[in-house]
Amino acid sequence: xxxxxxxxxxxxxxxxxxxxxxxxxxxxxxxxxxxxxxxxxxxxxxxxxxxxxxxxxxxxxxxxxxxxxxxxxxxxxxxxxxxxxxxxxxxxxxxxxxxxxxxxxxxxxxxxxxxxxxxxxxxxxxxxxxxxxxxxxxxxxxxxxxxxxxxxxxxxxxxxxxxxxxxxxxxxxxxxxxxxxxxxxxxxxxxxxxxxxxxxxxxxxxxxxxxxxxxxxxxxxxxxxxxxxxxxxxxxxxxxxxxxxxxxxxxxxxxxxxxxxxxxxxxxxxxxxxxxxxxxxxxxxxxxxxx
Amino acid sequence: xxxxxxxxxxxxxxxxxxxxxxxxxxxxxxxxxxxxxxxxxxxxxxxxxxxxxxxxxxxxxxxxxxxxxxxxxxxxxxxxxxxxxxxxxxxxxxxxxxxxxxxxxxxxxxxxxxxxxxxxxxxxxxxxxxxxxxxxxxxxxxxxxxxxxxxxxxxxxxxxxxxxxxxxxxxxxxxxxxxxxxxxxxxxxxxxxxxxxxxxxxxxxxxxxxxxxxxxxxxxxxxxxxxxxxxxxxxxxxxxxxxxxxxxxxxxxxxxxxxxxxxxxxxxxxxxxxxxxxxxxxxxxxxxxxx
Numbered sequence: 001x002x003x004x005x006x007x008x009x010x011x012x013x014x015x016x017x018x019x020x021x022x023x024x025x026x027x028x029x030x031x032x033x034x035x036x037x038x039x040x041x042x043x044x045x046x047x048x049x050x051x052x053x054x055x056x057x058x059x060x061x062x063x064x065x066x067x068x069x070x071x072x073x074x075x076x077x078x079x080x081x082x083x084x085x086x087x088x089x090x091x092x093x094x095x096x097x098x099x100x101x102x103x104x105x106x107x108x109x110x111x112x113x114x115x116x117x118x119x120x121x122x123x124x125x126x127x128x129x130x131x132x133x134x135x136x137x138x139x140x141x142x143x144x145x146x147x148x149x150x151x152x153x154x155x156x157x158x159x160x161x162x163x164x165x166x167x168x169x170x171x172x173x174x175x176x177x178x179x180x181x182x183x184x185x186x187x188x189x190x191x192x193x194x195x196x197x198x199x200x201x202x203x204x205x206x207x208x209x210x211x212x213x214x215x216x217x218x219x220x221x222x223x224x225x226x227x228x229x230x231x232x233x234x235x236x237x238x239x240x241x242x243x244x245x246x247x248x249x250x251x252x253x254x255x256x257x258x259x260x261x262x263x264x265x266x267x268x269x270x271x272x273x274x275x276x277x278x279x280x281x282x283x284x285x286x287x288x289x290x291x
Numbered sequence: 292x293x294x295x296x297x298x299x300x301x302x303x304x305x306x307x308x309x310x311x312x313x314x315x316x317x318x319x320x321x322x323x324x325x326x327x328x329x330x331x332x333x334x335x336x337x338x339x340x341x342x343x344x345x346x347x348x349x350x351x352x353x354x355x356x357x358x359x360x361x362x363x364x365x366x367x368x369x370x371x372x373x374x375x376x377x378x379x380x381x382x383x384x385x386x387x388x389x390x391x392x393x394x395x396x397x398x399x400x401x402x403x404x405x406x407x408x409x410x411x412x413x414x415x416x417x418x419x420x421x422x423x424x425x426x427x428x429x430x431x432x433x434x435x436x437x438x439x440x441x442x443x444x445x446x447x448x449x450x451x452x453x454x455x456x457x458x459x460x461x462x463x464x465x466x467x468x469x470x471x472x473x474x475x476x477x478x479x480x481x482x483x484x485x486x487x488x489x490x491x492x493x494x495x496x497x498x499x500x501x502x503x504x505x506x507x508x509x510x511x512x513x514x515x516x517x518x519x520x521x522x523x524x525x526x527x528x529x530x531x532x533x534x535x536x537x538x539x540x541x542x543x544x545x546x547x548x549x550x551x552x553x554x555x556x557x558x559x560x561x562x563x564x565x566x567x568x569x570x571x572x573x574x575x576x577x578x579x580x581x582x
Contacts, residue, residue, distance in 0.1 A: 001303065001345065002294065002295075002301065003293065003301055004293075010294055012292065013314060017313060017314030017334060017337070018313055018336065018337065018519075019294070019312050020309065020312075021309070021310050022309050023308030023309070044308035045307030045309065046307065054292065062523075226490075226517060226524060226525035227524075228309075228490055228523040228525055232353075232519040232524055233517060233524010233525055234519055234525075261568055262568055263569065265567060267565035268562075268565050270565065271561065271562025271563070274558035276555070276556065276559050277552055277553055277554070277555075277556055
C-alpha cells in the first residue's frame with residue numbers, strides 16, 4: 001500500500017530504513033524559528049503531535065513514558081536532590097514530572113528555542129501545567145554555554161532532554177559538555193540524558209558511556225523503556241554519577257511518591273535497569289548486580 | 292514527505308492511525324495459500340521480512356525479542372515441563388527457543404498453514420535450525436480442533452503463537468478455546484499466548500484475562516517487552532496456570548540456562564512482570580507482589 005502525504009505525517013526514515021507514520025487530520029501550527037522548523041499536527045489516534053525538523057518529538061498519547069522515565073528514576077536515585085537543571089526539554093513535559101518531587105527547591109530549564117515552549121503552551125497545555133510553580137525558572141539560552149558558565153557545584157541533577165545528536169544537540173553528547181556538567185554538579189551530583197534506541201543506536205549509547213567516563217564521572221547506568229513514537233519504539237536514558245557508584249535507589253520514597261504515574265513505579269524502575277544480555281555484552285551497565 | 296510504495300513495505304495502518312514502514316530492496320517471495328497471502332521481502336536494515344496478509348510477522352533483525360519472551364518466561368515458570376504444544380508459530384522461531392530447554396521430551400507444533408513454515412525454511416533458516424531435533428513434531432492442522440481433540444492432561448505448556456485476533460486466529464482468543472486448553476493440560480499446566488500491544492490493544496488484553504479466568508484457569512500474568520516491528524513497538528504475552536497461583540519462577544535454572552539469549556535473562560524476566568501502573572489499573576496482573 002502507499003500513504004497519502006496529505007493525510008499522514010511520515011517521519012524522515014532512520015538510516016536503517018524504518019519510519020513511523022501517523023494519520024493526521026490537520027496541521028495546527030508551522031513555524032521556522034532561528035533554530036529549527038516546529039510543526040504541530042492533530043492526529044486521529046495519538047492526540048496532538050509535535051514535530052521538529054521532520055522528526056517526531058512527542059504525541060499527547062504516549063509522551064508520559066519518556067517524560068516519567070527522564071525524571072523519576074534519576075530523582076529517586078540521588079540521595080537528596082534540591083537543585084535541578086534541565087537542558088532542552090522545551091515542551092515542558094520533563095519539567096512537569098520533575099516538579100512533582102516536593103523536596104526540590106529550584107528547577108531551571110534552559111532550552112535554546114522559546115518557540116518550542118510557546119507551541120507546547122498552546123497545543124500541549126497539560127505538559128505546561130507546572131510552569132507557574134514558583135520553583136520553576138524557564139530560560140531560553142544555549143544550554144552548553146549555560147553549563148560552561150555555571151557556578152561550580154551548583155546543581156544536584158542535570159537532565160539533558162535533547163533532540164537526536166544532530167544539529168544543535170550534537171554538543172550535548174560530547175565529553176567537553178560532560179566535563180562542564182561534572183564541574184557544575186555538587187557532591188553526589190548526577191546527569192541523566194536521553195540516549196536513543198538500543199536496537200538502532202548502540203554506537204551512540206556506547207559512545208555516551210565512554211564520554212561520561214572520560215569526563216570524570218564515576219559510574220554510568222542505562223535504563224530502557226518503551227517509547228512507541230520514537231524509532232524502534234524502544235528507548236533509553238543514561239544516568240551518571242559524579243563521585244559515587246550507583247547503589248540502588250530510594251525505593252521507599254519511590255513507593256510512597258505523593259503523585260500519580262502511569263508508567264513509572266519502583267518495580268518498573270528495577271525492570272528498566274535490567275539490561276538484556278546483548279546490551280551488557282556491549283559493555284553497557286544497568287544494575288551491576290544483574291548478570 | 293511521502294513514501295514510494297516500490298521501495299517501502301508499508302503495513303496496513305492500525306485503527307489508531309499508526310503504521311510502520313520498512314525500506315525494501317526486493318520481494319523474495321509471494322504466495323497465496325489456502326489460508327492467507329505470504330510475502331517475504333529483503334529490507335535494507337532489518338534483514339528479511341515476512342508479511343502475512345499485509346501485516347508484519349517478523350524480521351531477521353528483531354524477532355529474537357518476541358521469540359525469547361514467548362518461550363523462556365513460561366518454561367522457567369512451569370515447575371518441570373516435559374510436553375509442549377505450540378499453536379501457530381509456523382515460522383519456527385518460538386519452536387527454536389522452546390527446544391533450547393534440554394529437559395523437554397516432546398514439542399508439537401501445529402500451524403494451520405504449511406506455507407509459513409516452507410517460507411521460513413527458505414528465507415529464515417536460522418529460525419528453523421532446531422526443526423530436525425528428534426523431540427520436535429511439525430503438524431499442519433487446525434490448532435483449535437487439535438486442542439479440542441487432545442487427550443486430557445497431555446501437555447504441560449501450550450504456547451499460542453498466533454497472528455492478531457482477526458481471520459483464522461479469532462478463535463484462539465476465545466473462552467471455548469481456553470476451556471479446551473485447560474482440559475488438555477496436565478496438573479500445573481500453563482498456557483502462554485501473545486497478547487498484543489499495551490498501548491493500542493488494552494481491550495484484547497483485558498478480554499483475554501477474563502476469558503482465561505472464565506475457562507477455569509487459576510491465575511493470569513501478563514509480561515511486557517519491546518518488539519520494534521509490531522504496532523507501537525511494545526508487546527505483551529500472557530501466561531495462565533491451570534490450578535495454581537503463580538509464585539515466581541525457577542530463577543536459578545534461568546540464571547544457569549545452558550543456552551545463550553539476547554534479550555531474556557532472569558532480571559529481564561522480573562522486569563517484564565513489573566506492569567506499569569496504567570496496566571495494573573486496568574485489572575491486569577503481573578507479579579502480584581508489585582504494588
